Amino acid sequence: MLPKIILHNSISLDGSLTNFEVNMGLHYQIAGKYNADARLIGSNTIKVGIELFGGDVPPEEKKDFEKPERSGNLPYWVIPDTKGILKGLLHTCRRFEYCKGIIVLISEETPEEYVRHLKERDYDYHVVGKRHIDLKKSLELLSEKYSVSTILADTGRILGNLLLNHGFVSEISLLVHPVIVGNKSYNIFSNVNKNIKLKLRKKETLEKKYLWLVYAFEN
Ligand SMILES: NC(=O)c1ccc[n+]([C@@H]2O[C@H](COP(=O)([O-])OP(=O)(O)OC[C@H]3O[C@@H](n4cnc5c(N)ncnc54)[C@H](OP(=O)(O)O)[C@@H]3O)[C@@H](O)[C@H]2O)c1
Known part of the structure; x- marks a missing residue:
């Protein structure tokens, strides 16, 4: 379902x-x-949010390359970002203490450089579409792989x-x-x-x- x-x-x-x-x-x-x-958040929303409220983007540190270990009750943040506009910014989201982990949804056309960036930092990422993400496939994936039954789209x-x-x-x-x-x-x-x-x-x-x-x- x-x-x-x-x-x-x-x-x-x-x-x-x-x-x-x-x-x-x-x-x-x-x-x-x-x-x-899970929270479903558009890449533009994240980018604008960081620009408006985040202040200067802090440089990445060693721990930004690892998945945080946080309570099972917290929501995942699911971010479609096929063009990689959040390259160099995602660690500000990962650091957020009320986020269990980041799941990035990308497509077959996502620049290879961004895929490498995600891989190097051990982000969960999934290819779920040709150009844009396929929304139905993405929802099925969240349900099947992450047992997500309720999503707040903010x-x-x-x-x-x-x-x-x-x-x-x-x-x-x-x-x-x-x-x-x-x-x-x-x-x-x-x-x-x-x-x-x-x-x-x-x-x-x-x-x-x-x-x-x-x-x-x-x-
Ligand atoms: N007042 C509020 O409650 C509130 C809440 C949130 C945001 N905002 C404001 O809204 C603005 C940002 O909103 P926005 O409308 O520009 O964008 P958005 O909804 O934040 O981001 C667009 C998202 O849609 C995806 N997308 C685009 N075309 C698609 C397609 N054909 N199929 C599947 N996914 C697709 C994009 O993925 P790709 O990156 O892969 O293209 C991206 O993740 C900001 O100014 C923010 O401050 C206000």
Whole structure:
């Protein structure tokens, strides 16, 4: 069976994923409630996150070439990165204490140099597509090899909308922020190519000004 996927995003009142200040504390507090076996995070999200919040990228040390040993209850971080845009950055993710381990999804067209980079650092990596990753194959792999049954997709519009278009998402969790972004909006759903009917499963006001909405898919 394919893992259950919850798409979790913080958005502005007008549905933007970017160009406003996300309440990271609340965002991750909600993410943690799902106790997911894996987080699925787009390579762009990781790259932008490091640029915005990571400060200077620290040089790699000897221990960055080894898999960390962390609690079995923590989630894997699963990152599709077929072009190798995270070369030289992945150790910042691996160091994150709430991540059990990194799984990188690549394709047959991934530069050989990046594959070598991953191999040398003992990252789990899997070739799961010709050019891009094949999402269904990737989900099957996570279920079969890593016993992943719940995935929290904490990603940007590109990967989030692909998951929606393929019908892989079971639930959408939105932390709505009281801000309008207007003409700089990067709309969360604007690459979705069909009408999707949902039912409201939860609505909660947080810190008097945020709204947490959970929608499930109608079968
Ligand atoms: N507010 C929020 O909750 C929130 C959360 C996350 C991110 N963000 C923001 O969103 C922005 C980044 O989002 P983004 O939309 O640019 O990208 P993204 O979803 O972070 O990354 C795109 C991902 O989709 C994969 N992909 C692209 N085409 C594919 C295909 N045809 N089949 C399978 N996989 C494919 C890419 O893999 P390859 O690398 O292999 O091409 C990449 O991993 C950042 O500004 C970030 O701050 C906001």
